[in-house]
Amino acid sequence: MSAGSNAPTIIKRKKVIAGGGHHGGAWKVAYADFVTAMMAFFMLMWLLNATTEQQRKGIADYFSPTIPINRVSGGGSGAFGGDNIFTEETLAQSGTGVSQPTLGMNPVQSEEEAAAEAAQVAALRDIEAMLMGQGGESMLSDQALRHIITRLTDEGLVIEIYDLPDVTLFVDDTVVPNPVTAEIAAIMARLFAAVRNDVAIEGHLRAKSLLEVDNPVWELSTGRAAQMRLMLQSGGLDPMRIVRQSGAGDREPVVRDATAPRNNRIEVILLRSDI
Numbered sequence: 001m002s003a004g005s006n007a008p009t010i011i012k013r014k015k016v017i018a019g020g021g022h023h024g025g026a027w028k029v030a031y032a033d034f035v036t037a038m039m040a041f042f043m044l045m046w047l048l049n050a051t052t053e054q055q056r057k058g059i060a061d062y063f064s065p066t067i068p069i070n071r072v073s074g075g076g077s078g079a080f081g082g083d084n085i086f087t088e089e090t091l092a093q094s095g096t097g098v099s100q101p102t103l104g105m106n107p108v109q110s111e112e113e114a115a116a117e118a119a120q121v122a123a124l125r126d127i128e129a130m131l132m133g134q135g136g137e138s139m140l141s142d143q144a145l146r147h148i149i150t151r152l153t154d155e156g157l158v159i160e161i162y163d164l165p166d167v168t169l170f171v172d173d174t175v176v177p178n179p180v181t182a183e184i185a186a187i188m189a190r191l192f193a194a195v196r197n198d199v200a201i202e203g204h205l206r207a208k209s210l211l212e213v214d215n216p217v218w219e220l221s222t223g224r225a226a227q228m229r230l231m232l233q234s235g236g237l238d239p240m241r242i243v244r245q246s247g248a249g250d251r252e253p254v255v256r257d258a259t260a261p262r263n264n265r266i267e268v269i270l271l272r273s274d275i
Helices: 026-050 053-063 111-132 179-192 217-234
Strands: 148-152 156-162 199-204 242-247 265-271
Touching: 026 053, 111 148, 111 156, 111 179, 156 179, 179 217, 179 265, 199 217, 217 242, 217 265
Parallel strands: 199 242
Antiparallel strands: 148 156, 156 265, 199 265
């Protein structure tokens, strides 16, 4: 270019960047999410290893979405509220009206009836506790306690006295009681004197081979029930309180093996007063 030219002079400057420069903080967020996910994963693995099946089900139920729905339409203005003819204050016939079902309780009853019902159940439980030594020493020997289980039903307090493989209630296939049976009967008669409930007695037997010609299960089960009645009366129980005596033969086994000695038993039922 000549010295006298009027063309502009262009100066090109090259920008030099040292290092990689700043690319923003998005990678930090992604890394934090990754660490959080890994922590949650390891916590999940630890929980699966450290909890029981029941606890895991409880945790799963906690996170399961639930929607409250009434099985029977209500009578109120709210979405889920209000009373209807099926509530426990009225008929409770649908099975949804009773909030907490109670053993033998009538869903429609006055406060006085409910109090009397509760008192009766409490009295039966007291008899059960004294017989079995719950919370204290039993009136029965340890050997006698091995033959007894109890349960409270709508009918009353059922005291089940049964054979053990090494000790039977009666001598062979007779109605002659062994000493342990007499001991149990005497103690029951004493305990029953504390209440006024009626008493029912049922005899049961184990099944035997069909090849046995002489198998008088009905007579024997009825005879053993009668023997228990006589022993209770000898112990001081009012005969008028015994309202039922029956023998079920071998028709009502309590274990799957109908021939098991466990099915040889006497059931003495302290009946509820409303039965």
